[in-house]
Amino acid sequence: xxxxxxxxxxxxxxxxxxxxxxxxxxxxxxxxxxxxxxxxxxxxxxxxxxxxxxxxxxxxxxxxxxxxxxxxxxxxxxxxxxxxxxxxxxxxxxxxxxxxxxxxxxxxxxxxxxxxxxxxxxxxxxxxxxxxxxxxxxxxxxxxxxxxxxxxxxxxxxxxxxxxxxxxxxxxxxxxxxxxxxxxxxxxxxxxxxxxxxxxxxxxxxxxxxxxxxxxxxxxxxxxxxxxxxxxxxxxxxxxxxxxxxxxxxxxxxxxxxxxxxxxxxxxxxxxxxxxxxxxxxxxxxxxxxxxxxxxxxxxxxxxxxxxxxxxxxxxxxxxxxxxxxxxxxxxxxxxxxxxxxxxxxxxxxxxxxxxxxxxxxxxxxxxxxxxxxxxxxxxxxxxxxxxxxxxxxxxxxxxxxxxxxxxxxxxxxxxxxxxxxxxxxxxxxx
Amino acid sequence: xxxxxxxxxxxxxxxxxxxxxxxxxxxxxxxxxxxxxxxxxxxxxxxxxxxxxxxxxxxxxxxxxxxxxxxxxxxxxxxxxxxxxxxxxxxxxxxxxxxxxxxxxxxxxxxxxxxxxxxxxxxxxxxxxxxxxxxxxxxxxxxxxxxxxxxxxxxxxxxxxxxxxxxxxxxxxxxxxxxxxxxxxxxxxxxxxxxxxxxxxxxxxxxxxxxxxxxxxxxxxxxxxxxxxxxxxxxxxxxxxxxxxxxxxxxxxxxxxxxxxxxxxxxxxxxxxxxxx
Numbered sequence: 001x002x003x004x005x006x007x008x009x010x011x012x013x014x015x016x017x018x019x020x021x022x023x024x025x026x027x028x029x030x031x032x033x034x035x036x037x038x039x040x041x042x043x044x045x046x047x048x049x050x051x052x053x054x055x056x057x058x059x060x061x062x063x064x065x066x067x068x069x070x071x072x073x074x075x076x077x078x079x080x081x082x083x084x085x086x087x088x089x090x091x092x093x094x095x096x097x098x099x100x101x102x103x104x105x106x107x108x109x110x111x112x113x114x115x116x117x118x119x120x121x122x123x124x125x126x127x128x129x130x131x132x133x134x135x136x137x138x139x140x141x142x143x144x145x146x147x148x149x150x151x152x153x154x155x156x157x158x159x160x161x162x163x164x165x166x167x168x169x170x171x172x173x174x175x176x177x178x179x180x181x182x183x184x185x186x187x188x189x190x191x192x193x194x195x196x197x198x199x200x201x202x203x204x205x206x207x208x209x210x211x212x213x214x215x216x217x218x219x220x221x222x223x224x225x226x227x228x229x230x231x232x233x234x235x236x237x238x239x240x241x242x243x244x245x246x247x248x249x250x251x252x253x254x255x256x257x258x259x260x261x262x263x264x265x266x267x268x269x270x271x272x273x274x275x276x277x278x279x280x281x282x283x284x285x286x287x288x289x290x291x292x293x294x295x296x297x298x299x300x301x302x303x304x305x306x307x308x309x310x311x312x313x314x315x316x317x318x319x320x321x322x323x324x325x326x327x328x329x330x331x332x333x334x335x336x337x338x339x340x341x342x343x344x345x346x347x348x349x350x351x352x353x354x355x356x357x358x359x360x361x362x363x364x365x366x367x368x369x370x371x372x373x374x375x376x377x378x379x380x381x382x383x384x385x386x387x388x389x390x391x392x393x394x395x396x397x398x399x400x401x402x403x404x405x406x407x408x409x410x411x412x413x414x415x416x417x418x419x420x421x422x423x424x425x426x427x428x429x430x431x
Numbered sequence: 432x433x434x435x436x437x438x439x440x441x442x443x444x445x446x447x448x449x450x451x452x453x454x455x456x457x458x459x460x461x462x463x464x465x466x467x468x469x470x471x472x473x474x475x476x477x478x479x480x481x482x483x484x485x486x487x488x489x490x491x492x493x494x495x496x497x498x499x500x501x502x503x504x505x506x507x508x509x510x511x512x513x514x515x516x517x518x519x520x521x522x523x524x525x526x527x528x529x530x531x532x533x534x535x536x537x538x539x540x541x542x543x544x545x546x547x548x549x550x551x552x553x554x555x556x557x558x559x560x561x562x563x564x565x566x567x568x569x570x571x572x573x574x575x576x577x578x579x580x581x582x583x584x585x586x587x588x589x590x591x592x593x594x595x596x597x598x599x600x601x602x603x604x605x606x607x608x609x610x611x612x613x614x615x616x617x618x619x620x621x622x623x624x625x626x627x628x629x630x631x632x633x634x635x636x637x638x639x640x641x642x643x644x645x646x647x648x649x650x651x652x653x654x655x656x657x658x659x660x661x662x663x664x665x666x667x668x669x670x671x672x673x674x675x676x677x678x679x680x681x682x683x684x685x686x687x688x689x690x691x692x693x694x695x696x697x698x699x700x701x702x703x704x705x706x707x708x
Contacts, residue, residue, distance in 0.1 A: 033650070038663055043497055045663065067650040070662050078647045085560035087569070260671040268478065287474070 030325040032064045035092035037075040037310065039146075040279045040346050047345055055332050062325045072310065076101075083107050083315070090318045091326040093310045096133045097386035097394075099141050100225045102313060104388055104429075109316040110139035114323045122331060126352045127375075133383035134311050136224065142311030143330050144351040146342070148277045149305040149374050149381055150211050152298070153284055156291040158183055158194065158272035169273070169295035173215070173241060176273075176298045180251030183272040196251035198271040199242060203259030205401040206385055206394050208275060210306045212238035214382045217301035220397075225387040226429045230397060230419040231412075234301075239411035241300075243404050255406050263287075277308060278374035281347035285368070294370035296377045305377055306384040309348065340364075349374045387422070388429040396421040470678040477673040490678035497675075498660035499652050500682060507656040508686075510572050510645075511635045517580035518634055519627065525581070526589030527615050531601070541590075547583035556647060563648055570650045579638065585630055592626045593619050625701035632691075632698055639687055657683040 034052065038044040045068045052064045069075035072095050082088045088107065102108045112120060123131060126144050134142035156166035162182040170176040180196025187193050199208050210220055218234035221227060229235060245252040259276075266274045267287050275297065284292060297305050312330040314323055332338065336354040340361040343350035355361055356375060365372050387393045400418035403409040409417070469477045470491065476484040494500075528534075529541055555578070563574040596619060604614045620627075642658040649655045661683055664676045691698065 045498070065650070068663070070646050070659075071665065074643070074646060074662075077643070081557050081560050081647050084557045085564045087564055264477070264671075264673070268475075289475070 030062050030321055032062060032091060032322060032326055032329060033089040034064050034066045034329070035069040035075055035079055035089040035094075036066060037069055037072045037093060039071050039310075040283070040348075044346065047342075051333065051338065051342075055329060058332070059328065062329065064329060079315075080105060080107065083317070086317075088315045088317050090322050091312060091314050091329060093145050094313055096130075096142055096144070096147070096307070096309060096311045097384050097390050099133065099136065099311070099313075099386060100388040101390050103136075103141065107315060108141060108313045109318070109323065110141050111143070111314070111327065112139045114314065114320075114327055125336075125354065126334070127349075127378050129307055129378040129381040130351055133307065133386050142313055143334055145310055145312050145334055146279075146346065146348045147307060147309035147311075147351050148279045148348055149307055149377050150207065150275055150297060151278050151281075151305070151373055151377065152273060152275055152295050153266060153280075154273045154293045154295070155266065155269065155288075156293055158269065158290075159293075162272075166291075166293065169293055170298045172298050173300045177245070177249050177251060180245070180249060180273070184251050192253075194269055195253055195271040197245065197273040197275075198252060198257050198262050198265060199245070199275045200259040200262045201242075201256045201401055201405050204277075204308075205256075205259075206397045207306060207308060209239060209242065209397070209401050210382075210385050211275070211297055211304065212242055212300075214304035214306065215297065215300040215302060216241075219382060220385050221387050225390075226426055228385075228387060228393065228397075228419060228422040228426070230400070230422060231416045236412045236415050238300075239401065239404050239415060242401075243407075243411055246405065247407070256402055257405075278349055279309070279347050281371065281374075282345075283347070285347075294373045296373060296380070302380065303377070304380045304382055307378075307381050308384050343371075347371075349378070387426060389425050392425050393422045396425070466677040466681055469673050470681050472674070474672060474674040490674045491682065494664070494675050494679035494682060497679075498663050500657065500660055500679075502652055503655060503657045503660040504683075504686070506572060506654055507639060507658075510575055510656055511638045513572060514576040514579055514638050515631055515634050517576060518582045518585050519631075521581050522585030522589050522630075523615070523620065525586045526593055527619065529586065529590045530593035544583045544586050548587065552578070553643060556644060559644070560648060569648060571654050574648045575641075575645045575654065575656070576638070578644070582634070585634070588626060588630055589623060592623045596622050628697065628701040636687065639684075 036048055045066075048066050048068075052066045056062065056064060067089065069078045069092075075092065076094055076098055079089055079092050079094065083105070094102065111123070120140070123135075123140050123143070126134075130144035130147050131140070134140060134144060152169055154169050159166040159179075162179075164179055164182060170179050176197060183194065183196040184192060185194040199212075201208065213220055213235045216234045216238040218229060218232045218238070220229055220235065222229075246254045262271070262274050262276055263280055263283060265271050266284070267289065269290075281294070296303055312333070314326045314330070318326060334351060336352060336358055337360070339350040339352055339355035340358040342348060343355065344360065344364050350356060350361060356365070356372075385394060385397070396418045400409070400414035404411045404414045468480065471486050471488070472484045473487050473489070525544075529537065529544075559578045560569075563569050563577065568574045568577070600618050600622075601614055604618050609617060639656075640658060641656075642662070645656050646659050646662070649659070661679055664679050665671060
């Protein structure tokens with residue numbers, strides 16, 4: 001019995017001294033928890049952990065714990081659950097389109113509320129195309145980190161075989177259809193062995209459709225995220241074009257085209273042209289068994305693509321010292337050298353012009369010139385569809401697009417229904 | 432064989448039975464066969480099936496390197512052991528009380544337990560997180576397992592089993608001078624063995640595969656289970672590399688599959704016995 005009591009006292013004493021030690025360490029060191037998603041292949045968790053270690057070496061007063069939190073949607077779920085449980089992360093990478101949702105949840109704090117106005121100049125260092133859906137109401141809520149746009153990849157061998165110039169992708173919608181017809185190959189029985197073009201309609205259907213709408217000269221939402229314009233005549237025309245690719249021109253598979261398997265179809269020559277994220281560049285580069293071209297998306301009224309990807313958000317619950325440390329961390333992670341390295345490692349677009357001037361990036365672009373396509377397309381980029389209650393609004397649009405491409409609704413009807421649904425969801429954010 | 436089993440079908444019925452069984456078996460096995468094919472071949476062959484395709488272990492190597500799977504495996508084994516032992520103890524005691532004792536409020540209490548069956552665990556994620564945070568066990572194997580220990584399904588299943596055990600056995604043991612817990616341990620638990628086995632199988636496979644809750648409640652490699660590690664490969668933005676995903680899936684579900692194959696006979700028998708009663 002006494003032995004047991006002695007052990008207890010000892011354990012208690014040990015615990016006490018341990019907490020005391022931790023207490024003093026806390027006073028000097030700021031601890032940050034950092035949630036990040038992984039949505040491209042490769043050893044991303046190791047790269048991120050390596051980056052934070054480097055950061056801690058340079059900032060011994062800040063301790064960062066990187067926490068891998070699944071894909072984007074799960075990272076958001078985890079962060080919001082932790083927030084309601086009272087222990088949100090201090091900083092997290094979440095979709096730029098979740099900005100309104102995070103503000104509505106009162107989860108995040110604007111950078112302007114942490115820094116003095118004269119310190120806010122650093123936001124000018126990023127591409128304005130990426131900042132457009134990182135800011136609202138005159139404040140900056142997100143700092144671009146892993147950002148992308150949609151680009152077009154084509155198989156140069158298939159172009160040569162079809163008698164097309166392999167160095168030139170289609171520059172506009174008409175050329176896309178014309179080239180698509182030449183690229184669509186059928187065997188003796190009339191079964192298609194190679195499609196002309198694949199524009200995925202699952203996973204990120206709204207994103208692909210938004211690209212078409214932008215090219216046709218219409219934006220799908222207002223800057224405040226309170227109104228959508230899904231049923232604008234130009235938007236309906238854009239969806240009609242997407243449907244026509246499969247049903248009228250027969251250059252694209254009928255029905256939905258799966259996002260996740262489109263790159264694989266491209267590698268296996270089942271499609272000669274594909275539209276997908278620049279985040280796939282490294283994947284295509286390592287896996288395509290043929291020379292490939294990368295180009296901006298074809299134009300209709302104008303060239304254009306929505307931006308995509310994730311931003312750094314800082315959570316409100318953090319103390320002033322933690323917020324300051326979080327900003328230091330974000331600025332370090334998105335500095336020119338880091339942005340360049342991150343872009344090279346993953347295929348994302350380096351988020352600031354000066355990253356493209358670093359020796360590492362210059363070297364990379366010299367060896368692999370198509371890496372710069374996405375950057376050049378930024379001049380024509382439009383913010384990704386993002387509204388209040390974003391997930392529900394996006395889902396309404398996704399459903400409409402899928403109804404149209406499977407032929408169960410006419411494009412005009414589908415988009416009108418989606419617009420009605422979006423108006424219903426957004427009504428309470430109207431004024 | 433002089434005796435014929437009345438369950439044995441004959442003639443056309445027998446052919447149909449066998450054909451249906453084979454169809455179902457093949458359908459069930461197809462994903463697994465595909466996984467084995469894809470995992471052992473380079474990714475070019477993930478949708479092309481030629482016998483000449485070269486065999487490779489590169490996919491396993493790539494998958495193994497992408498996450499600390501050895502650690503995750505240990506965590507998962509710890510987790511299912513912890514959850515199962517917690518469940519067996521709590522459910523046995525609760526089921527015994529519900530089956531053999533009359534106490535005021537029994538009906539209401541049992542209804543409350545049954546209500547737990549009707550609520551999806553996902554709905555409770557936020558509330559459970561808050562509780563774990565309040566107890567201060569976030570980011571531990573205990574936090575993943577704790578909300579599942581008082582399993583309503585287990586209590587219900589065992590209560591039904593205990594109820595079906597004749598009272599005479601109970602009374603005989605009491606006459607011999609056995610205490611309540613001795614009766615439970617010596618009479619009820621041995622007779623419920625098939626049910627315990629069936630329940631353990633369901634519980635282990637559920638917790639082996641559970642994903643969302645472990646992801647949310649854990650932060651570090653020290654406590655995360657296999658499923659969370661596996662998620663690294665379904666990077667949807669870039670499309671899916673089937674070869675690596677199937678290799679990783681085989682790796683993570685392998686121990687469970689082997690375990691099932693080894694004990695298959697016992698499992699099937701226990702299900703039969705538990706079901707026929």
